[in-house]
Amino acid sequence: MVAPFALVEVGRPAPETAEPIAPLAEARAADPARVALGESLFNDPRLSHGDLFACSSCHRLDRGGDDGQVRSVAADSGRLDFNAPTVFNATLDFRLNWRGNFHSFEEQNEAALLDKRLMNTSWEELLAKLRADPDYSGRFAKLYGAAPGRTGVLDALAVFQRSLITPDARFDRYLKGERGAISGDEEQGYRLFKAYGCIACHQGVNIGGNLFQKFGIFQDPFAGQKTVTTADLGRFAVTGIEADRHVFRVPSLRNVAVTAPYFHDGSTASLGEAVRIMARNQLGRELDQHDADLIVEFLGTLTGRYRGRLLTSAAEHPQP
Numbered sequence: 001m002v003a004p005f006a007l008v009e010v011g012r013p014a015p016e017t018a019e020p021i022a023p024l025a026e027a028r029a030a031d032p033a034r035v036a037l038g039e040s041l042f043n044d045p046r047l048s049h050g051d052l053f054a055c056s057s058c059h060r061l062d063r064g065g066d067d068g069q070v071r072s073v074a075a076d077s078g079r080l081d082f083n084a085p086t087v088f089n090a091t092l093d094f095r096l097n098w099r100g101n102f103h104s105f106e107e108q109n110e111a112a113l114l115d116k117r118l119m120n121t122s123w124e125e126l127l128a129k130l131r132a133d134p135d136y137s138g139r140f141a142k143l144y145g146a147a148p149g150r151t152g153v154l155d156a157l158a159v160f161q162r163s164l165i166t167p168d169a170r171f172d173r174y175l176k177g178e179r180g181a182i183s184g185d186e187e188q189g190y191r192l193f194k195a196y197g198c199i200a201c202h203q204g205v206n207i208g209g210n211l212f213q214k215f216g217i218f219q220d221p222f223a224g225q226k227t228v229t230t231a232d233l234g235r236f237a238v239t240g241i242e243a244d245r246h247v248f249r250v251p252s253l254r255n256v257a258v259t260a261p262y263f264h265d266g267s268t269a270s271l272g273e274a275v276r277i278m279a280r281n282q283l284g285r286e287l288d289q290h291d292a293d294l295i296v297e298f299l300g301t302l303t304g305r306y307r308g309r310l311l312t313s314a315a316e317h318p319q320p
Contacts, residue, residue, distance in 0.1 A: 049075065068317070068318060087161060088164050088304075092165075093209035109154055127147075130148035166311060169302050186301050206254060208253050217281065234264075
């Protein structure tokens with residue numbers, strides 16, 4: 001589904017309607033023991049062949065839920081095809097990954113574990129390591145009534161990932177009535193965000209993540225490239241349907257100020273440049289510096305907290 005764009009004249013007040021963005025609530029209560037087990041697995045490099053990578057290698061929970069790299073290092077020492085998206089609030093997306101080719105964490109996690117360029121493991125190898133660990137064996141027996149197994153591993157990982165919610169962004173507090181939570185410039189940036197039409201694809205509780213859209217409505221961002229990669233093809237590489245060429249899942253903008261670099265290929269580290277590219281390609285508008293800066297100011301209010309701590313950028317704090 002490709003959403004239409006709302007065209008509103010800049011500077012003219014929009015009709016009185018409910019806000020198109022909803023504040024983010026705390027994560028739903030889950031079994032603490034399953035969350036804790038999933039967290040242990042998420043951070044355990046034994047889930048990869050050769051114990052090289054953990055899920056948290058590409059999704060740093062001490063920062064923005066990504067790794068701050070253009071494209072992560074693959075198991076074959078090359079670079080992966082896509083920029084690693086943040087895992088925070090991914091449970092609110094209607095599909096997972098840039099191409100939206102997974103419907104659930106369980107499905108995505110199994111694919112990542114078995115992919116030769118990602119975790120590069122097998123269930124036989126992975127489960128043998130977990131079953132040899134007395135702590136894991138005891139926890140799985142208590143929670144699932146059996147030794148570590150495929151179903152339990154996928155369930156625990158998914159339960160933990162669904163807990164990765166980042167509420168209490170300043171903009172959430174603003175939406176709840178705390179008008180002083182954001183500055184006048186940030187509020188003006190939000191008005192421009194709506195007036196230019198960004199809100200057509202970035203709305204709802206996750207400020208995106210709930211539809212597919214073609215990258216390049218008014219201008220083709222791939223024109224002039226020497227090569228168009230399989231990743232650039234978007235959903236077309238999955239479906240083979242011509243209408244899916246260069247179509248991607250619209251990303252959430254929550255925590256966007258701390259999840260650089262941007263786009264499926266990590267092609268820019270500048271949020272201001274990303275805003276101008278999107279305006280040009282998706283809305284057919286050339287933003288002046290002032291308006292682009294104000295929109296960036298607004299986007300900075302979308303950074304939330306995880307376990308009470310404000311998220312920060314992995315790009316500014318690379319792994320040692």
